[in-house]
Amino acid sequence: MKFQIPIGPQHPALKEPISLRMTVEGEVITDADIRLGYNHRGVEKVAEGKNYIQNIYLTERICGICSHSHSTCFVQGVEKLMELEPPKRGMYIRYLVSELERIHSHLLWLGVAGHEAGFDSFFMYVWRDREIVMDLLEMITGNRVHYAINTVGGVRRDLDEAQKAKILEGVATLRKRSEYYLDLGANEPSFVARIAGVGLLSLEQVISLCAVGPTARASGWDRDVRKEDPYAVYDELDFEVATADTCDVLGRVVVRIKEVLEAYKMIEQMMKNLPDGDIACKAPRKAKPGEVVSRYEAPRGENIHYIKANGTDKPERLKVRAPTLGNYPATVEMLKNGFIADIPLIFAAIDPCICCAERAVTLVSARTGEESVVSTAELRKLALARTKNAPVKRNAVWPL
């Protein structure tokens, strides 16, 4: 017998509002449906009313976990529009913060994955160590979560020798701990038994469904914007793209811990080669008319910002494609043929960042080219027709 299980928007397995509808047959999921829109704040529209400097703070608040990713992606695009050449020292500090953010995000995810697999002591250990990197970020930028270090043309705060020493010290401690977690995550029998073979996604599916980030790399698809299209400082750094070929949640755990280890390597190189000079150059207030696409490898995958300028100090259009949105089609495939008990684990394994992905999207049919946009007038007509025909509700059940 088939029936539907609604999960969310407020549900113990989810930290953010999203609604999943599972069609199940016994214990096995046959179909999954993801409903979005609970977290849509209209950021893109708000961005059109603010100038470029104000928008840095707005894009930072698209997401709290990858806040630096969004603001860096936006600033990169604006710098390209304004044809600025930011000083090298500023770039090194900016991407130092982005690697530290990657560490904090992956450690956070690792803890949550441990929690979803029922390994709560792992969660507590990892989050204890995450505080080390949070302290480093607070020391460099002055804030724990929204760093506000980016500005158009560079960064806003400089590093000194004492801070450099502290960063290296913190990274050394974290490396030792992360190696232990890699050992634990890949070899601890009870943990591996829970996560191995769960949420399978083959390489062909990854390619056809356009999965991004660690989800794709765990299936052996070694794509990383930092390697393929090196922006700013990444062509001067020596690092490898972490991949795994197990195609399951175990692979995603391994890929993320390996990526953290690569990030430590990069931070050490950046500290060693930190050039002297200014941290920012002067930026004009207005950008020339034009459009730009900016790419950035966020902790969850490729982040794309599209900015269109019209010659004023405000962007005409800002479009954000967050990595989680690219991973939703793959999640539906992963959930199919899985068990109900695996839903939180599989869903957490893509590291969903719902607030990142809550943008208005237009679906265009590949066959007919038909668009799915509904105008306000049409929506109003539909709503009026619906209320007219709807029966009078007594003791109405709340819609999900």
Place this chain on the structure above:
Amino acid sequence: MLNKLARWSRIKSPWILHLNSGACNACDIEIVAALTPRFDIERFGILLKATPRHADVIVASGPVTRQMKDRLIRIYEQTPNPKFVIAVGACAMAGCVYRGSYNILGGIDQVIPVDMYVPGCPARPDAIVDGVVKLLGKL
């Protein structure tokens, strides 16, 4: 006598429900960070609960999107009395940077009554712990 016992247990072990009403995740990870070893909110007997029916305190973050408004009211109604609401973060207080957007209502207090505000964008875990403890002092 029974009232005294209920009051004592409520102060010694309040259970909280974490509710995201459209926040950017920053306040949410700081609420989770408050539960982990560095800040360790459990030393006040506070436990994170998954369902509103078990909770005494709703810790809400976010500027309340139009989609979440009805769900927020419903969750508030499901929580047994006496219930308390803590609004964490600047957007839960007044909307923060999203203020003026077409899809937000601008603060938890536009929808349900709020007992305590914790400012900050995002609020630090220490501030959240402080807010919860001050609320307990009020009981």
